[in-house]
Structures are given as C-alpha cells and as structure tokens.
Amino acid sequence: MAFRMLAPTLATTLLALLASGTASLPASAAPMHGIAMQGEPALAAGFDHFPFVDPKAPKGGTMHYGVFGTFDNLSPIIVRGATTTARGIWADQEYGNLVFEPLMQRSPDEPFTLYGLLAESVETDDARTFVEFTLDPRAKFSDGRPVTVEDVLFTTDMMKQIGVVRPQYTAWLQKVARIEKVGDRSVRFTFNEKADRELPMLLAGLPVLPEHGFDRATFERTTLAPLIGSGPYLIDTVEPGRRISYRRDPDYWAKDLPVKRGIDNYDEIVIEYFRDASTQFSAFQKGLFYVYPEASPRQWRSAYDFPAVADGRVIKETFQTGKPAGTYGFFFNTRRPVFRDRSVRAALGLLFDFEWANKNLYFGSYKRVTSFFENSELSSVGRAASEAEKALLAPFPDAVTPAVMAGTWRPAVSDGSGSDRKLLRQAVEQLKTVGYSFVGGKMVAPDGRPLAFEILAQNADQARIAQGFAATLGRIGVGVSIRQVDDAQYQLRKQEFDYDMLMSSFTSSLSPGAEQRGRWGSGARDAGGSFNFAGTADPAIDALIDAMTQARTREDFVAAVRAYDRVLISGQYVVPLFYIAEQWLARWNFIQHPDATPLTGYYLPSFWRDPKSE
Numbered sequence: 001m002a003f004r005m006l007a008p009t010l011a012t013t014l015l016a017l018l019a020s021g022t023a024s025l026p027a028s029a030a031p032m033h034g035i036a037m038q039g040e041p042a043l044a045a046g047f048d049h050f051p052f053v054d055p056k057a058p059k060g061g062t063m064h065y066g067v068f069g070t071f072d073n074l075s076p077i078i079v080r081g082a083t084t085t086a087r088g089i090w091a092d093q094e095y096g097n098l099v100f101e102p103l104m105q106r107s108p109d110e111p112f113t114l115y116g117l118l119a120e121s122v123e124t125d126d127a128r129t130f131v132e133f134t135l136d137p138r139a140k141f142s143d144g145r146p147v148t149v150e151d152v153l154f155t156t157d158m159m160k161q162i163g164v165v166r167p168q169y170t171a172w173l174q175k176v177a178r179i180e181k182v183g184d185r186s187v188r189f190t191f192n193e194k195a196d197r198e199l200p201m202l203l204a205g206l207p208v209l210p211e212h213g214f215d216r217a218t219f220e221r222t223t224l225a226p227l228i229g230s231g232p233y234l235i236d237t238v239e240p241g242r243r244i245s246y247r248r249d250p251d252y253w254a255k256d257l258p259v260k261r262g263i264d265n266y267d268e269i270v271i272e273y274f275r276d277a278s279t280q281f282s283a284f285q286k287g288l289f290y291v292y293p294e295a296s297p298r299q300w301r302s303a304y305d306f307p308a309v310a311d312g313r314v315i316k317e318t319f320q321t322g323k324p325a326g327t328y329g330f331f332f333n334t335r336r337p338v339f340r341d342r343s344v345r346a347a348l349g350l351l352f353d354f355e356w357a358n359k360n361l362y363f364g365s366y367k368r369v370t371s372f373f374e375n376s377e378l379s380s381v382g383r384a385a386s387e388a389e390k391a392l393l394a395p396f397p398d399a400v401t402p403a404v405m406a407g408t409w410r411p412a413v414s415d416g417s418g419s420d421r422k423l424l425r426q427a428v429e430q431l432k433t434v435g436y437s438f439v440g441g442k443m444v445a446p447d448g449r450p451l452a453f454e455i456l457a458q459n460a461d462q463a464r465i466a467q468g469f470a471a472t473l474g475r476i477g478v479g480v481s482i483r484q485v486d487d488a489q490y491q492l493r494k495q496e497f498d499y500d501m502l503m504s505s506f507t508s509s510l511s512p513g514a515e516q517r518g519r520w521g522s523g524a525r526d527a528g529g530s531f532n533f534a535g536t537a538d539p540a541i542d543a544l545i546d547a548m549t550q551a552r553t554r555e556d557f558v559a560a561v562r563a564y565d566r567v568l569i570s571g572q573y574v575v576p577l578f579y580i581a582e583q584w585l586a587r588w589n590f591i592q593h594p595d596a597t598p599l600t601g602y603y604l605p606s607f608w609r610d611p612k613s614e
Contacts, residue, residue, distance in 0.1 A: 031121035031134060035104070037112035037201055037511050038554050043258075052109050052598040053262030053606045061609035062268040063591070065095065066280050066289035068459070069487045070241040070273055073222040076100050076207055077158075077165045079529040083222050084491055086244045087271050088233075090207050093507065094293070096605040097207070098246050098269065099229035103133050103152075104204035105259040109598035112511030114204045115259050118147055118230065124200050131200035132188040140253045141210045141230045149181045154211035164220040167527040168518045172202050196549035198513040230254075232264040245270045262594070265608035275486070277459055290591045291604065294584040296461065297365030304586065317585050321601035324376035324508035325579035328369060330455065330469065331502045332573055335525075335535040338445075338453055338500065345572040347430035350423050351472045352575050355416035357465065366578035368411055372568050373508055373561060375581055380562040380569070383407045388559035392547055393566070396540035400566045409569065411576055418468070419475060428476050443477035452479030453500035458490045462503045465577070495529045502533055510599070512561060513549045520568065521545060534573040541567055 034041035049055040065087075073083045076090035076099070088098040104114035104122065116122070119133035139147035156179055159169040176199075177192040189203055213228035226235035232255065233246035246269045254260050272289055274280035281299070284292045285306045294300045300316075308314040330352070332339040339345055358366045371379035384407045385393070385400075393400055403409040414420040428438065435446035443451040455470065457463040463484045470480035485493070493499055506519060517524060522537040524530035544564035551557035568574075583601045590613030594606055 031123045031132075033121060034113060034115040035122050035124070035200060035204065036110070036114075037198060037513070038552065038557060041113045041115065042110050043107075043115065047258050049258055049261035050107060050109060050263075050598075050606075052594060052596040052603060054594040054608075055261040057262045057265050057594070057606070057608045058611050059265050059608070060267050060611055061614045062270060063266040063607075063609060064289040065269065065271045065291065066274060066283055067271060068274055068277055068280055070275070071244070072224075072240055072488075074225070074227055074235065074238070075219075075221075075223050076209070076227075077169060078220055078222065079164070079166050079495070084488070086238070088244070088246060088269065089227075089235075094604055095269070095271070096264070097231055098233040099227065099231045099235060100207040100209065101230045101254075102205045102207055106205060107259075107598075108600040108603050111599075112201060112509070112513070114201060117254060117257065117259055118208055119204070122200070122204060128191075128197045128200055129195070130188055130190045131203055132182060132186055133204070134186045136254075137185060138253050139230060141213070141228050142234055142249050142251075143210075143213075143228050144251070145210065145212065147208055147210075147230055149185065149187045151208050151211050152187045153179060153181070154214075155206065155209045158209070158214070158216070158219055159206070161220065167524060167530045168515065169206070171517060171523060172199065172206075172514065175199055176203075196514070196546065197552065198549040202514055232260070233269060236268070241273060243270065243272050263605045265606075277461065284586070287588060290588045291607070292586040294586060295580070297362040297580065300584050301363050301365070308588070309586075313589055315587055315589050317587065317602075319583040319585065319597055319602045321583055321597075322376075322599040323510055323601065324371075324378060325369065325374035325581065326505050326507045327372050327374075327574065327576075328505040328579060329503070329577045330466075330575040331504055331533040332575075333497060333499055333501065333533070333535055334573065335497060336453070336500050338451065341434055342572050343430060343434045344436075344451075347427045348473065348478065349572055349575045350412045350427045350430070351476070352469050352577070353414045353416070353418050353420065353472055354411070354578060355414045356418040357468055358578065359416055360418075361464070361468075362578075365580065367581060369576035369579050370411060372506075372565050373512070374579060376508075376510065377558060378510070378512070378561045378565065380404070380407065380565040381409070383562065385563070385566065386559055388556070389563040389566070392544060392560060392563045393540070395543070396567070399538070399540035399570060400563075401570045404566045404570045418472065424472075424476055431476075438477055441477055442479065450479055451477070452481075454481045454483050455501045455503065456490065456493060456499040457482055457484040457503055458487065460484070466503065469575075494533070497528075497533075497535065504533055506531070511557075512564075514545075516545045516548070516564070517542075520573075536571065536573060538567070538571065541571075 033045040067087055071084045071086040073085045088095045090097055090100040101118055103119040105117040107113050118139045120136040121134045123132040159165050160173050175195040177190050179189050182188050210228050224238055232252045234249050236245040236247045238244050248267045332345050334340055354368050358364055371381045373379045385405050412423055414423055437444050455466040457466050463482055466482045473480050519531045520536045520541050522542050524532035525535050525537045547560035551560050590610040591607055
C-alpha cells in the first residue's frame with residue numbers, strides 16, 4: 001500500500017498502526033449492481049426485468065399526454081426567474097426521463113433502491129464515506145458519442161453554480177470533498193464531514209449531460225433548441241407553451257438493460273399543454289390525449305358521464321399505492337411578520353372546515369391529512385413517542401407540543417355547518433392570548449394593524465377551497481383576499497416567496513431524506529427557487545433530517561421520521577387539507593398496462609398502446 005504525498009514519518013506511523021491492527025482504512029465493498037438506502041436491493045444481480053412490467057409489451061404507436069400549465073425551456077436543471085422546463089425532459093415523476101438519464105435507475109417497487117443504468121456498477125464502504133460509479137461501456141448519447149467520465153465531471157461542475165441550477169443539486173455537491181476520475185470508466189465522489197448515508201443515493205440519481213452539447217459560457221440561459229441526451233427519446237418538435245413531441249431513438253443504447261425491459265413502449269410521445277383545467281378535461285373527453293390522472297372526487301363521481309365512458313372506450317380504474325399520502329394544504333409564509341407567531345398560525349388553522357367542504361364539495365370522498373407522512377408507518381399521529389424518538393427530541397424541549405408527543409393531536413373537527421361557533425370562539429380566545437383584539441368588526445394586532453393576508457391560488461379549484469376558508473376567517477374579523485394568477489406568474493411568485501399564504505403540495509415517499517432539506521431546512525429558507533414554501537429555519541428540523549439520512553436500520557429511520565413529523569406538526573406551518581387513499585386514472589381503452597402494480601402505484605412508462613388501435 002503506497003502513501004503518496006505523505007511525509008515519511010507520517011507514512012511510517014500509519015503503516016505501523018495498520019500492521020498492529022489499531023487503525024484501518026475504510027473498507028470498500030465489492031462493486032454492486034444496485035444500492036438501497038437501508039439493507040440490500042430486493043432484486044439480485046442478473047435480474048431480467050422489474051417485476052411490475054411486461055417484458056413482452058408491444059412497442060409502437062403514439063401516446064398523447066395532456067398537462068396543465070406552460071413551458072419556456074428545455075434545459076433540464078437551470079432555474080432562472082419564471083423558467084419552466086418542458087415535461088419529460090428530466091426528473092418527470094409521471095412520464096419518466098425521456099431525454100436525460102441518471103447514473104442509476106430508481107425502482108418504484110421499493111422504498112429507495114437504485115439499479116444500474118448509465119453506471120453498470122456502484123461501490124461504497126460501510127460508512128459511506130465515498131461512492132464510485134463505473135460507467136457502462138455501451139452508454140452513449142443520441143449523437144453516437146460515448147458517455148464518459150468527463151461528461152459526469154462537466155455535469156457536476158455546472159451544478160455547483162449557486163443561483164443557476166436547482167438548489168438541491170448545489171446542496172448535495174457541497175458535501176463532496178473531491179470528484180475524480182478512476183481508470184477509464186469510473187468516477188469517485190469522496191465526501192466531507194457534512195455528508196450523510198443518503199448522499200450516494202442522491203448522486204446516483206444525478207443526470208449526465210454531454211459536455212460537447214453545452215456551452216459553459218451560456219449554460220445558465222434558457223433554450224428551446226433540441227438537446228442531446230442519452231435517453232430513449234429525441235426531442236422532435238417544440239411549440240413553446242403549447243406542445244412538445246418526442247420520437248423514439250432507434251439506436252437507444254439501453255433498450256435491452258434489465259431496468260428498461262417493458263418500458264418506453266411508444267414510438268412517439270406528444271405532451272399537450274392546457275391553460276385551464278376545464279379545457280384540459282374537455283380535450284381528454286374528445287380523445288386528444290389518452291390518460292387522465294384524476295384527483296377530484298367531485299369530478300370522478302359526476303363528470304365521467306360522456307359517451308366514451310358509457311360505451312367502454314374510456315375506462316375508469318382505481319389503483320392501490322403503498323406510499324404515504326402527499327402533503328397538501330395552505331402553507332403559511334413565516335417570512336411575513338403576520339405569520340411569525342405559532343399561536344396565530346394555530347388559531348387560524350382551527351377554522352378550515354374540512355367536514356363542511358368534504359360533504360358539500362367532494363361527496364365525502366376525502367380523508368383529512370393529519371401527518372406529513374399520512375397513511376404509512378412513518379406517521380406519528382395516533383402513536384405516542386417512543387424512547388428512541390424522545391432521545392432524538394431531547395435537545396429541543398420546546399419543539400413538540402404535549403398532545404403531539406403523546407400521539408393524541410388531531411386537526412380540529414367541526415360540526416360541518418361552515419360556521420362552528422365552538423371553533424370560532426376557540427380561535428378568538430387563542431388570538432387574544434397573544435395580544436389580538438376584536439375592534440369594529442376586525443381582528444386587530446397589538447400594534448393596531450388589522451389581521452389580514454392574501455392567499456395565492458393557481459387555479460379555480462384552489463380558489464374555491466380558499467373562498468370557503470376565507471369566509472370562515474371573515475366571521476372573526478380576519479381579512480382574507482384571494483389572488484388567482486396564471487401559471488407563469490404563480491411559478492415566479494412561488495420561486496421568489498412572494499405570497500402570504502400559498503396552496504401547494506409535496507409528494508411523499510417511504511424513504512424521505514435529503515429532499516426534506518429543500519422543503520423545510522434552514523439552508524433553503526432564503527434560497528430562491530427552493531421548495532421551502534413556509535420559510536422554516538429550525539435547528540430541530542435540521543437535526544432530525546440529519547438523523548433520517550444517517551440511519552442505518554429501518555427501525556432507527558422510522559423513529560427519526562416520526563420525530564421529524566412531530567416537529568413539523570407542532571410548528572403549525574401548514575393548514576392540512578385532504579387526500580385520497582388510492583389513485584384514480586381514466587384511460588382510453590387502447591392504452592393498456594401490466595397486471596402488476598408497483599409499490600408506489602401505477603407506472604405510466606410501463607403502459608403501451610394496443611397495436612390494433614393504430
């Protein structure tokens with residue numbers, strides 16, 4: 001063993017320690033085909049295909065998707081102003097990575113496991129002080145040039161530009177001490193003291209951009225020119241804000257890899273954009289696009305009475321999912337003085353009348369969100385804190401309220417009238433305890449200013465929910481205005497934290513980790529473009545995210561997540577809304593799917609088009 005660059009005395013000392021067994025270098029495991037956050041990958045090396053796909057699914061035809069919103073950019077990772085990247089380019093949770101690919105592919109059938117894609121193997125040590133990826137020699141970009149270590153180094157170099165790319169990328173790379181080429185096809189990331197056990201997983205999910213396809217001098221600019229990627233599709237036509245189409249790359253290098261069998265089954269994918277939800281649904285009814293994920297109980301129950309449903313050309317399906325329900329609610333922007341006091345947030349939160357809204361607007365189809373990890377073992381609600389949780393929370397004695405610690409806390413339950421006098425009185429009394437008073441029909445702060453704020457809404461459905469909330473708040477003299485804006489303005493104001501209260505949501509997984517820093521961590525509070533909508537900066541939150549990402553066993557991980565859940569609930573950062581415990585999807589009958597459903601629910605990239613339908 002050579003100790004280059006070390007002084008002779010130090011090298012001699014280290015060799016002696018190693019020989020005596022009193023010191024050791026990190027033990028490196030053998031290269032693996034996959035990596036899991038805890039434990040081992042479920043699929044052994046040499047597996048043929050994911051268990052939820054049909055490896056013999058027919059290939060061909062055109063898939064039309066329809067989405068709400070707009071786009072003005074094709075570059076996959078930059079964030080500038082109101083920039084919105086076209087769907088499908090990269091990191092699309094519904095449609096997959098059509099143009100750019102990660103080093104390793106995440107399985108939707110496990111909590112957090114990745115298998116080789118651009119990288120044929122991954123290597124790390126037990127302490128996860130480094131990770132090394134070896135590229136598949138077959139990997140190439142759509143122009144035929146090979147994917148190289150230099151492309152990985154270029155990508156990570158570009159991702160270090162603060163304010164140019166999504167902040168989570170720069171945050172991950174700040175935990176890397178050095179990145180170096182090893183041999184011809186391997187790249188090693190050696191971590192610094194800020195790293196955690198999740199970091200190898202996150203780096204495995206990074207896209208790889210072709211160095212020859214980007215100009216360093218103009219990297220930060222948006223573009224609508226088709227880009228070179230390594231994915232299964234090529235960008236074909238672009239109509240900004242209206243439509244983007246992709247066509248299959250006939251020379252796609254990875255089509256026979258285990259992680260790709262039975263996936264990417266269309267010759268062409270067209271994504272149509274719509275500016276309002278009613279126009280979008282009308283287009284689906286007419287067959288202008290072919291699948292419609294439904295989130296509205298009211299619409300699922302009453303709007304599918306058109307002829308194509310009656311005669312069987314459109315099929316309504318329900319899918320079960322094992323992942324937690326997402327977080328959906330009114331986010332208080334605690335950067336604003338009006339919402340800095342937790343007691344004020346708690347008092348206002350009492351007055352969202354879920355029972356009235358669920359009965360009168362949604363046919364009783366929803367359940368109330370109570371936890372940030374609802375409908376899973378990760379939820380703290382209904383469970384008293386374990387000894388392990390209490391140990392994690394001990395340094396932060398004021399972070400969790402007694403009811404939340406005991407597992408007895410629940411959101412307020414109203415009488416369903418839309419004007420529950422008991423809850424109205426309770427909210428008023430709670431505001432009085434922090435100096436508010438009811439003067440001239442208005443709730444007034446100690447400094448004489450009326451308690452008033454604006455709710456930012458993205459669409460008519462959000463505005464309708466906000467109106468009910470505003471009406472109840474108005475009964476205790478709280479002034480609420482509602483501002484519905486178009487998608488571009490909504491995205492810009494969200495990225496710049498230019499709102500008092502925002503209706504938004506987060507998806508959840510069975511393996512929450514570093515993404516929580518971007519949503520709730522102190523470092524994301526003032527980072528433009530981050531997802532820290534509430535503006536939280538709490539040492540307890542930061543410490544528990546660290547505990548989650550350092551956990552080695554599932555038991556330690558669950559304890560950390562539940563403790564974290566308790567802190568978020570106690571902070572009253574969100575007025576929780578509702579969720580559906582299953583997935584609803586409507587599809588035209590010529591779009592078909594495998595019999596098996598993965599852990600996280602239906603997986604659109606595994607669907608296909610009936611060859612007889614074209």
